Amino acid sequence: MRTEIVNLLKKENKLSDKTADELKNLEITDFAHIVKEIGKEKTEYLNSEEIQTDLDTEYVGKNLYIYKEVSSTNTVAKFLSKNNAENGTVVISEKQTGAKGRSGKSWESPLGGVWLSIIVNPIVDYSKLPLITLATGVAVAKTLERVGVENPEIKWPNDIxxxxxxxxxxxxxAVTKFNRIESVIIGVGIDANLNVTDFPEELQSGTTTLKEELHKEGNENLLIKIFFEEFEKINELFNSKEYEAILKEWRKRSYSIGKIVEVREPFNTYYDAYVLGISKEGALVVEKIDGTLEKVISGECIIKN
Structure with missing residues (x-):
């Protein structure tokens, strides 16, 4: 994280090479105010005023930092979370150069997409973290429905x-201290005003964009505003421990239930199974070929043709 924050400061001409070298003897947190100042500067494509005007939330997006380019919004959000960022603070970047998805996979983030991270401070234990991902999926799906997408679906655990x-x-x-969750960083990447050809060839067959699905370019600022509103609604259900209400919304939009999948769990455990549903903990419930039932807590499920 330290290297990425230093690179951001240098890119924005906030540090000379000499000052960057001197940082080795300083606490990087001493520069948190500069990182925040950069996030308040005007950017070319996104507009904080347009996002926040008439924003119908109590806390999500009220504190907003927008950058022209960062390696990863999750990294900047983690840094800010360690420097007194408020609950609901959002980090957005017009472009990411080193974003990662689950299992360390690279995430393409060119201009035209919506790349953001939300900082929340839930009082939960580790067992509830999967439900935060599922809840965010519901918020994204509802956002897409509001901008005209018909029947967006959620593929367990984290794809729309x-x-x-x-x-x-x-x-x-999760950002932890002394084995306690201090905050949770939720990174969301939406392929908005992009063409599929903007992505590497190996990703194009399985990728789509809002521009291609809706046959027009959309307003990214409006899309972000709507997402903030939908996320806060679902996050309030989470904070109120109304987990079944979240799961009900997730199940209605599930892309995974009822399909044959290849389950890829950690440590190279692969097997085929039929997806039966989702458990109250957010695990995928599957039936293996031999008839045994399993709960898939982590890993990946590849839909089989």
């Missing part, structure tokens, strides 16, 4: 699909 192709990914990370 349109007509069988991925349009959004979610990465949830």
């Amino acid at each position: 699909m349109i007509n069988g192709k991925k349009v959004c990914g979610i990465l949830t990370e």
Whole structure:
């Protein structure tokens, strides 16, 4: 994280090479105010005033930092979370150069997408973290419905699909101290005003964008505003421990339930199974070929044709 924050400061001409070298003997937190100042500067494509005007939330997006380019919004959000960022603070970047998805996979983030991270401070234990990802998926799906997408679906655990192709990914990370969750960083990447050809060739067949699905460019500022509103609604359900209400919304939009999948769990454990549903903990419930039932807590499920 230290290196990425230093690189951001240098890119914005806030540090000379000499000062950057001197940072080795200083606490990087001493520069938190500069990182925040950069996030308040005017950017070319996104407009904080347009996002926040008439924003119908109590806390999500009220504190907003927008950057022209960062390596990863999750990294900047983690840094800010360690420097007194308020609950609901959001970090957005017009472009990411080193973003990662689940299992360390690279995440393409060119201009035209919505790349953001939300800082929340839930009082939860680790067992509830998967439900935060599922809740965020519901918020994204509802956002897409509000901008005209018909039947967006959620692929367990963290992808949003349109007509069988991925349009959004979610990465949830906990910030801990003394084995206690201090905050949770929720990274969301939506392929908005992009063409599929903007992505590497190997990703194009399984990827779509809002621009291609809706046959027009949309207003990214409006899309972000709507997402903030939907996320706060679902986050309040989470904070109120109304987990079944979240799961009910998730199940209605599930892309995974009822399909044959290849389950890829950690440590190279692969097997085929039929997806039965989702447990109250957010685990995927599957039936293996031999008839045994399993709960998939982490890993990946590849839909089989």
